[in-house]
Amino acid sequence: MGRPKITVVGAGNVGGTTAQRLAEKDRYDVVLVDIVEGVPQGKALDIVQAGPVCGYSSRVVGTNGYEETAGSAVAVITSGIPRKPGMSRDELLATNAKIVKSVVTELVSRSPDVILILVTNPLDAMVHVARRVSGLPKSRILGMAGVLDSARMRAFIAAALDVPGPDVQAMVLGGHGDTMVPLPRYTTVKGRPVSELMSKDTLDGIVKRTRDGGAEIVGLLKTGSAFYAPSAAAVDMVEAIMRDEKRVLPCAVLCEGEYGLKDVVVGVPVKIGRSGAEQIVEYELTAEERAALDVSANAVRELCAAVDRLTA
Numbered sequence: 001m002g003r004p005k006i007t008v009v010g011a012g013n014v015g016g017t018t019a020q021r022l023a024e025k026d027r028y029d030v031v032l033v034d035i036v037e038g039v040p041q042g043k044a045l046d047i048v049q050a051g052p053v054c055g056y057s058s059r060v061v062g063t064n065g066y067e068e069t070a071g072s073a074v075a076v077i078t079s080g081i082p083r084k085p086g087m088s089r090d091e092l093l094a095t096n097a098k099i100v101k102s103v104v105t106e107l108v109s110r111s112p113d114v115i116l117i118l119v120t121n122p123l124d125a126m127v128h129v130a131r132r133v134s135g136l137p138k139s140r141i142l143g144m145a146g147v148l149d150s151a152r153m154r155a156f157i158a159a160a161l162d163v164p165g166p167d168v169q170a171m172v173l174g175g176h177g178d179t180m181v182p183l184p185r186y187t188t189v190k191g192r193p194v195s196e197l198m199s200k201d202t203l204d205g206i207v208k209r210t211r212d213g214g215a216e217i218v219g220l221l222k223t224g225s226a227f228y229a230p231s232a233a234a235v236d237m238v239e240a241i242m243r244d245e246k247r248v249l250p251c252a253v254l255c256e257g258e259y260g261l262k263d264v265v266v267g268v269p270v271k272i273g274r275s276g277a278e279q280i281v282e283y284e285l286t287a288e289e290r291a292a293l294d295v296s297a298n299a300v301r302e303l304c305a306a307v308d309r310l311t312a
């Protein structure tokens with residue numbers, strides 16, 4: 001029996017790096033899809049040629065069609081335009097909704113058991129579009145954002161305290177935008193609450209920098225957005241699924257009453273295993289944290305209503 005197949009759609013910055021990171025795991029066959037002729041084929045060949053040096057023998061195929069994607073266990077969707085300096089993620093809505101709609105239709109028709117991980121922005125609205133067009137159960141449609149936003153918070157805290165990044169645990173909930181909800185109360189360094197280790201002012205600064213983390217990198221790169229940490233976060237989700245890890249990760253999924261939120265896709269802690277989003281885990285929130293999550297969910301609702309009008 002061959003290795004499980006993971007498809008990555010979009011062979012740009014995030015997609016190409018995701019395919020590379022997946023190949024380096026040496027556990028999967030990887031299919032890389034893009035509309036631009038030659039790019040997925042060239043990147044796939046390049047990744048395969050790194051194998052003898054890096055010690056992996058993953059099969060990586062680049063293609064402009066979907067035949068090779070048949071039977072995918074997981075598909076990571078990164079196809080779509082990134083923002084430029086001065087833009088919000090929401091401005092990508094109309095263009096990327098069309099792309100995600102067509103990509104999801106192509107994927108699901110050939111891989112009915114697939115688990116989708118959306119990366120394309122605006123993230124929560126793209127999960128909503130994928131849900132609408134795919135007809136897949138909500139457990140098999142996840143959005144990647146919380147793992148990235150939490151990783152940023154963890155990296156900023158690690159730098160401020162001069163501790164290893166992996167020692168820091170953090171949880172960022174809500175939509176992947178200006179209203180995201182970093183939770184300092186659930187942030188620890190080797191089990192110690194972060195509030196015991198730094199001043200409130202320093203922590204407030206880190207919360208703000210986390211919220212602005214994507215824009216900070218867009219401002220520096222000028223021609224696109226972050227991709228090293230986003231691809232690492234997407235692959236972390238793939239691994240949690242494929243290895244049936246049952247880890248709790250912040251992911252964008254449909255809430256149906258959890259956290260008092262009804263019929264809205266938003267970032268919440270989710271137990272991830274081989275069936276996908278196996279359970280939304282309800283952390284106890286203060287009134288203030290819950291209110292912030294409500295504000296964020298409402299912002300997502302507005303965007304989803306807009307995308308429904310655009311793609312009706």
Ligand SMILES: NC(=O)c1ccc[n+]([C@@H]2O[C@H](COP(=O)([O-])OP(=O)(O)OC[C@H]3O[C@@H](n4cnc5c(N)ncnc54)[C@H](O)[C@@H]3O)[C@@H](O)[C@H]2O)c1
Nearest residue numbers: 010011012013014034035079080081082119120121144230
């Ligand atoms: N969720 C997150 O946290 C997060 C993080 C980083 C980037 N993103 C988003 O991911 C998306 C991709 O970012 P990037 O930096 O890789 O952009 P990029 O421009 O480098 O790559 C996008 C790729 O998608 C391809 N594409 C466009 N339409 C397609 C279609 N119909 N089928 C297949 N491929 C298609 C393009 O040809 C391009 O190669 C953007 O929307 C960006 O905002 C989200």
Ligand SMILES: O=C(O)C[C@H](O)C(=O)O
Nearest residue numbers: 083089121214215225226
């Ligand atoms: O900021 C962006 O537009 C890309 C991504 O959502 C990120 O947070 O890096």
